[in-house]
Amino acid sequence: VAAGFLMSGGGGNDVQWCFSQVKGAIDDDVAEADIISTVEFNHSGELLATGDKGGRVVIFQQEIENKSQQQCRSEYNVYSTFQSHEPEFDYLKSLEIEEKINKIRWLPQKNAAQFLLSTNDKTIKLWKISERDKRPEGYNLKEEDGRYRDAATITTLQVPVFRPMDLMVEASPRRVFANGHTYHINSISVNSDNETYLSADDLRINMWHLEITDRSFNIVDIKPANMEELTEVITAAEFHPHQCNTFVYSSSKGTIRLCDMRASALCDKHSKLFEEPEDPSNRSFFSEIISSISDVKFSHNGRYMMTRDYLSVKIWDLNMENRPVETYQVHEYLRSKLCSLYENDCIFDKFECCWNGNDSVVMTGSYNNFFRMLDRSQRRDVTLEASRESCKPRQVLKPRRVCAGGKRKKDEISVDSLDFNKKILHTAWHPQENIIAVATTNNLYIFQEKVN
């Protein structure tokens, strides 16, 4: 880890996090549709998008109070909301295609409008979000309400002018990228060339051009000729932040493959294979399941990538394939609960992870609405909780501690008391500031760095 990370606002444990806002209903009876399935800041951090199981997207916009003062407290308010995907029925397979939004990725802003890609299991859509704050008034042939005038009554001519109106934010689908995937899409990633993007399902990865919807290139295909020989699936994929020819994909077996599209059209052969050797004496029934990578994210500087498996977060140097450079335990105390976690399916939960703006701290979620901040530069970590009980404005979050066994200290919570239905799978970090968005089952929490 190079020097130069010791900047203020690094998000490390000298940072105190405090409550800023919470969005969503308070009631415990959660409708399926309200389950949040993805959270993503745009490139400037001004916009924050969420997707849910009901196929809806809600976009929040940062409004900065007291811009003139040095310390500004920003609030995110609803900017736009729309129905992105609807449930469909696959007639050939007699299966439902869920409308759940699996991922949202923003395009870098090129003009006044904002663009994002949203995807469910089968179809990716490009949405344009634009503002309208003026409208033309003073038509000659129409009344103000739109009815056409009787031509015989028109005796004078006027020039229509634009007059200000209340801001209206419109979302319109500009492209629909359909029929590209037989299996379920788990990732989308916009290329740094800002012209193409990739979409990955369990067995294949396709590359699309943002302008072209009737064709896509298949760049990875791991489907075996005989499905009985299937041993691993693709779990996540991402383009390199700067090198438009490079992307990575992770597997259910805990490996990450880096591919270079200059090498060949079909990237079945990887350029690099990242895999940590396993200690055979530790191998158990659960080993492969908990090694399955649920998320992979490049660092902003493009030199590292982070992977999340069931119990840990690993940081890999792209120049070193045989082991990660850093490993952080997220909730090691769960290792002695794997039997029950397998029985209640929690062992298959897919946690995401994210980097802070200067790559010095990473964050990931856990159970009981806990989330973990792992400081790479200071080698410290903290567990925080997203809870309605810590919702007073600017209330500082207290570190939480889990007692793995033995005597439980005051303020600690025992492993058996953890609520495994309260999972934080999706988190996002503002690209520049210490503002984080943490999604519980149906609520979105926004926390900010404490400002004195």
Place this chain on the structure above:
Amino acid sequence: MEDIKPEETKVEEQKDEENKVCPEKLEEAKLKAKYPLLGNKPGGSDLLRKRLQKGPKYFDSGDYNMAKAKIKNKQLPAAQTEKTEITGDHIPTPQDLPQRKPSLVASKLAG
């Protein structure tokens, strides 16, 4: 009461020590005790194939639409009471009938 031979006890003790060192193996033993027929390869093609086809399979689109209608009726009890008022009393007009596709509910995050 069974007679445990000394050699067997030694092996058991060794296993216990291994398990103490490796909580995963202890958990594995627990699982195998509960489900003795469980195979040894959890990451095998069966698990993966189950993952590839997620969701319930429907007989046909009619079956699917009926199931969807049931869920929607559960989520919107108001619509249901309207239905019960209409049947039997009079011939319904288009305005009386609840919409086939109830208007989409806005996300509570935007509320």
